[in-house]
Amino acid sequence: MDGERVDAVLRHMRARGGRITTALRSVVEVLDRTDEHLTAQDIAAAVQATHPAIHVSTIYRALDRLSEAGMVTHLHVGHAPVVYHLGHDHHGHLVCGRCGAVVDVPATLIRPVAAQVERDYGFTVEPGHLALGGLCSSCAESERLDTLPSHTHS
Amino acid sequence: MDGERVDAVLRHMRARGGRITTALRSVVEVLDRTDEHLTAQDIAAAVQATHPAIHVSTIYRALDRLSEAGMVTHLHVGHAPVVYHLGHDHHGHLVCGRCGAVVDVPATLIRPVAAQVERDYGFTVEPGHLALGGLCSSCAESERLDTLPSHTHS
DNA sequence: GACCTTAACGCGAACCGTTTGCTACAGCTT
DNA sequence: AAGCTGTAGCAAACGGTTCGCGTTAAGGTC
Numbered sequence: 032m033d034g035e036r037v038d039a040v041l042r043h044m045r046a047r048g049g050r051i052t053t054a055l056r057s058v059v060e061v062l063d064r065t066d067e068h069l070t071a072q073d074i075a076a077a078v079q080a081t082h083p084a085i086h087v088s089t090i091y092r093a094l095d096r097l098s099e100a101g102m103v104t105h106l107h108v109g110h111a112p113v114v115y116h117l118g119h120d121h122h123g124h125l126v127c128g129r130c131g132a133v134v135d136v137p138a139t140l141i142r143p144v145a146a147q148v149e150r151d152y153g154f155t156v157e158p159g160h161l162a163l164g165g166l167c168s169s170c171a172e173s174e175r176l177d178t179l180p181s182h183t184h185s
Numbered sequence: 186m187d188g189e190r191v192d193a194v195l196r197h198m199r200a201r202g203g204r205i206t207t208a209l210r211s212v213v214e215v216l217d218r219t220d221e222h223l224t225a226q227d228i229a230a231a232v233q234a235t236h237p238a239i240h241v242s243t244i245y246r247a248l249d250r251l252s253e254a255g256m257v258t259h260l261h262v263g264h265a266p267v268v269y270h271l272g273h274d275h276h277g278h279l280v281c282g283r284c285g286a287v288v289d290v291p292a293t294l295i296r297p298v299a300a301q302v303e304r305d306y307g308f309t310v311e312p313g314h315l316a317l318g319g320l321c322s323s324c325a326e327s328e329r330l331d332t333l334p335s336h337t338h339s
Numbered sequence: 340g341a342c343c344t345t346a347a348c349g350c351g352a353a354c355c356g357t358t359t360g361c362t363a364c365a366g367c368t369t
Numbered sequence: 370a371a372g373c374t375g376t377a378g379c380a381a382a383c384g385g386t387t388c389g390c391g392t393t394a395a396g397g398t399c
Contacts, residue, residue, distance in 0.1 A: 050346055050395045071386080086349050091386065093347090107318075109261050110357095112385060125308045134306055144298050144317075152288055153322030154279045160318035163298075164261075168307030204366045204375055225356080240378050245357065247376095264386095266356060 037063045040102050040117070047100055054078070054085050058093045059102075059117070068106060068114035068124075068133045104159045108133060121158035127167035134167065191217045194256050194271070201254055208232070208239050212247040213256075213271070222260060222268035222278075222287050258313045262287060275312040281321035288321065 040059050041051050049055075057078040062069065069077075075090045094115055097103040105115045108126045114133065123141045125134040138158045145156035194213050195205050203209075211232040216223065223231075229244045248269055251257040259269045262280045268287065277295045279288040292312045299310035 045396095048346090052347060052395070054348070072384095084349075087385095088350080088387075089348055096347090107261060107263050110267070113264070125302060125306065125310070127308075128311065128314060134308055136302065136306065140301060140305075141298055141317075144295055145319075147294060148279060148290065148317065148319075151294075152279065152290065153325070154281075154288055154317075154319055155322075155325040156279070156317050156319040157282065160282055162316060162318065163295075163302065163308075163310050164314035164316065165299075165302075165308055165310040168309075171307070171309045199367090202375090206366070206376060208377065238378075241356095242358075242379080243377055250376095 034063075036117070040097075043102060044096070044100055049096060049100070052093075053082060054089045055093045055096070057082055057085065058090060058097070062103060062115065062117040066116070068108075068116050070112040070114050072112065074115065106133070106160065106162060108162065109164065119159050123158055124162045125167070126162045126164055127170050128164050129166055129170040132167045132170075188217075190271070194251075197256060198250070198254055203250060203254075206247075207236060208243045209247045209250070211236055211239065212244060212251070216257060216269065216271040220270070222262075222270050224266040224268050226266065228269065260287070260314065260316060262316060263318065273313050277312055278316045279321070280316045280318055281324055282318050283320055283324035286321045286324075 037056070037059050040063075041056060044055065045051055058074055061074050061077040067073075071087065071090050071094060074094070075085075075087045078085050078090060094103060094105070098105060101119060103115050103117055104119045105113045106124055107113055108124075108131060109128055111131050121138040123136045123138060125136060126132070127134075141156070141158060145158065148154050148156055191210070191213050194217075195210060198209065199205055212228055215228050215231040221227075225241065225244055225248060228248070229239075229241045232239050232244060248257060248259070252259060255273055257269050257271055258273045259267045260278055261267055262278075262285060263282055265285050275292040277290045277292060279290060280286070281288075295310070295312060299312065302308050302310055
């Protein structure tokens with residue numbers, strides 16, 4: 032177990048001159064106890080399970096503070112709301128454009144492209160903030176069925 | 186010059202049973218005469234320059250129809266609005282998380298990763314719908330200045 | 340522990356991009 | 370030219386996120 036990580040984050044936040052409020056702590060705890068990618072609303076719901084008074088806008092502000100401090104990263108997943116996660120682990124993301132699933136891929140996998148892109152375009156890829164769109168295996172499957180240039184397409 | 190492409194698209198749309206309205210034609214024309222990535226609002230503005238009565242919602246619906254027909258592609262660029270462009274050319278996109286610039290990169294560049302991702306995760310990367318986040322060269326520059334782990338961090 | 344400063348909260352209203360329901364209009368077919 | 374029906378136009382709704390404002394409470398100081 033590791034309330035460790037929560038403490039580390041909170042300590043870091045305090046070191047920056049921030050205050051450790053119930054809201055902030057709750058947000059960090061929620062993020063710490065999952066490795067899913069949560070939307071602000073997800074986090075709000077989880078937080079409110081124990082602290083019903085904490086407002087969504089507070090969640091957003093907490094996430095802002097944490098982002099500024101580099102303690103959380105967010106990711107844009109297509110037309111769906113932004114998702115957040117603790118840390119700035121440099122892994123890439125595959126986002127299914129159909130079901131919205133987010134698949135994590137190790138940074139090593141995208142590093143070669145990142146390197147070449149940087150060389151050719153001077154563009155610094157931020158691996159954590161990275162998302163490749165496409166279709167996850169199961170959606171690709173069903174898509175294949177839909178698109179069959181088949182018989183009567185009921 | 187090539188009103189050619191516009192005609193081709195419109196012909197395709199009619200072939201599908203759609204109607205060629207002023208709004209649809211205007212949208213296609215606007216998209217045809219640029220190689221920028223335009224937001225719906227951009228397109229609306231451009232269209233309204235000559236047809237002030239055409240409503241934004243109509244633009245959205247035209248874009249929907251065109252998307253369904255596979256004639257336009259859209260791309261999610263971070264927290265900024267969705268951008269559209271004609272065709273489904275399979276090139277990748279680098280999106281600067283700071284200034285929002287969109288840099289096109291040839292599909293060949295990302296193909297190796299796409300292939301590996303598909304192999305390892307069964308995930309079908311859609312190259313056109315692809316966006317790598319990061320920093321364009323100029324923003325990377327200024328970011329570097331801000332983040333200096335220097336002396337007194339004011 | 341009480342006191343004070345001010346960062347952060349809670350709330351509601353505002354925002355922005357996008358979608359939707361509805362009636363009227365205009366492509367296209369015959 | 371007439372009719373069928375896909376689209377337009379408008380305005381209102383929506384969902385995620387932000388903002389302004391008065392209030393609360395975190396954490397340093399005595």
